Amino acid sequence: MKNTSKEIFREQTYLLYLNSKLPITISVAAAGLFSWSLRSVVDHRFLIYWFTAFFIISAIRLYLLFLYSSDVGAHKKQDHWHGRFLILTCISAATWGSASFFLFPEQSLPHQIVFFMIMLGMAAGAVSSLCPSLPVVLGYLSLLLIPVIAKMITIGSEETWFNASLVLMFWAVTVIGSIKINENIRENIELHLQSVSREKILKVSEERYRHIFSHAPLGIFHYDADGIIIDCNDEFVRLLKSSKKSLIGLNMPARLKDQKMLDAIHRSLAGGEGYYEGDYTSITSNSVTPVRTFFKAIKQTAETVLGGVGIVEDFTERKKSAELIQYQASYDHLTGLANRRMLLDSLDNEISRARRHNHYGALLYIDLDNFKTINDSLGHSAGDQLLKIVAKRIRENLRREDTAARMGGDEFIIIATELDTTIGLAAYKAKGIAEKVKRFLSAPASIDGNDLQITSSIGVSIFPAQGKEVDDILKQADSAMYRSKTAGRNSISFFLPHMQEAANERLRLNMEIRRALEKEEFVLYYQPQVDLSGRILSAEALIRWNHPERGLLLPGAFLEVAEETGLMHEIGQWVFRSACRQIKTWADTKKLSTSQTISINISGKEIAAPGFIDMATGTLEKTGADPHRLGIELTEGSLVPAGEDIVEKIMTLRKMGVEFSVDDFGTGYSSLSYLKRLPLNTLKIDRSFIHDIKDGSRDVVLVDTIISMAKNLGLDVIAEGVETEEELRYLSTRGCHVFQGYYFSKPVPTTAFTKMLEKQHGNL
Ligand code: C2E
């Protein structure tokens, strides 16, 4: 049997068992009725035997049904159940058939009618329940009806012949009908089986796709033509750290913010494909996931787009490994410092940056002394530990903007950027950094119980340098380092010897300034500020350094270093104190008239310092100097970024009577608004304008402008650096009436200036 016909056969058997319970029960009732109706014309004993036999057979049949139905699933697969049914049904039919011979009421016509009705009724009734199996139904009909026909024929009367032919016709009709019905049933079963198997296949394939969908290692989601998410898998939910509930039904075009993502979705909705790669911020969970996403339209026809499908790949791991590769490519695996490659990149950047912004930086080439000895005697692991300690110390002591790298072996590099705008000071600062490095590296390092003292040789080169690129700067520092080594190690060398000198010089100067402050080597000189007739109206105090070896030094020789190293603060305090003391002395000895003031210079950094006002008021109070006789000169540079802080400080001192002048006016800044905002007294025209006053030159125009502007603002004007009579004449014709310069007097020591004051007093 073919697989399907076997299945049909089993279905038929199943139907037989399924539909037989009621007909069997009814047939028992019918047999009872049948026996009872014949009681008056047939021997009772026959009736009892017959009915008992029928009853037993029916009971067996019902029992068979019961057996079958006790485990339909298993019994359905066993073919012998059909045979059993067939046999019992045939016996049951033969029992009916036997009634034609033993129970036929030959004498009574009415009983014969009942007999025929029940017989034909049994036959007709059997058709519906037994039709599923052709052998069963045909067997049943034949065994039931053929004996009836045979009986009629054996009687042999005209009527019985007629009856026989009627029953024969009935038999033929029911047989044909049964065959037809059976065919229908077979077809039905076949169709049913087909649809069941189709459904099964569909279910299996659907299940398979469900599995693929939900277990795919990729996020998959599906959206309609409006871009609304219809379905998504668990991986998609996990990727976006969101929930299915908030994702399904999400209107992507309306809600998403990432323009790149939106573009990709729109491309798919327009019938094409979209691609997105990057760190995606989920709008439902705000989590950021590096992803790669493909979008593709789902189309019904070439034109109609039903929606789209998106496939999302988690890029976290890939990104991590890319970062790791990047890290490994840029960093030294032992110490975690930048490696040679990254250092070259950084140095290249720093050189360009320094060129662009006109500042200098330094490259320090550090080589540990005797590292090889340590490595050979204590082993490689000790050597590694030492390198790690060195790297750690470098890292901890580095400024944020600087870069440290390991070049391999025991060689390290530090790039110190933006040291200064002058090469000399940059060298000086680089030396400071190198010394610091030497110091912190030489602290004992404990390795495997040994306290090791490491010294280092350092080479320094300054960048940018004309025509020198990364390699040159590195080589310079390397060769400087080599010089340190040959000079006996544990030392610092500059590539250019004069830079070394400059750095040394700065360092020495710094120490000397400290000493000068202690030993009172600074002095104030005074330069008078006079009217056209030479009468002293005021004076400017200017600092000088009585250097024990180098003689009298002008401020230009030391103030810059003092500013850079923070010593300016102390010098400023010294100047303030000395000037105030002198004012007090001259006032007490009546050398200074009430209208005469002494001005001091205050640098931008000094006035910006937080304690400036306290220092100023404290000093005025302590020395007892009259604030009205004190003037302060501030350069334009320190006034222009006039923050509220500076304004307030000036106000405070102005209220006490201190006068303020703008020094070197006209030299730089274009913004003049500060002039209006600040309560200033005087503008000092810078001496560079005065120097070459000739009628018609540009400077003349500038000087004229400054003078008339000062007048408009209600400020006094002092011309600085007046050296010739010509300059004096010109300035006085233009309306400037106070002058300071060599034409009248150079800055002079206190005693000399006291004499000048005395002389003027005498003249008064
Ligand atoms: P400055 O405030 O512009 O001082 C005027 C400078 O011009 C002084 O130089 C003075 O000697 C010089 N000078 C005066 N008349 C003439 C002239 O006719 N011709 C020429 N060529 N020069 C003249 P000095 O004393 O060398 O001071 C230089 C700068 O140092 C000062 O410029 C000032 O900015 C600063 N400075 C001086 N003393 C102090 C101080 O005590 N504290 C602060 N913070 N800065 C000071």
Ligand code: CA
């Ligand atoms: Ca000045």
Ligand code: CA
């Ligand atoms: Ca000046």
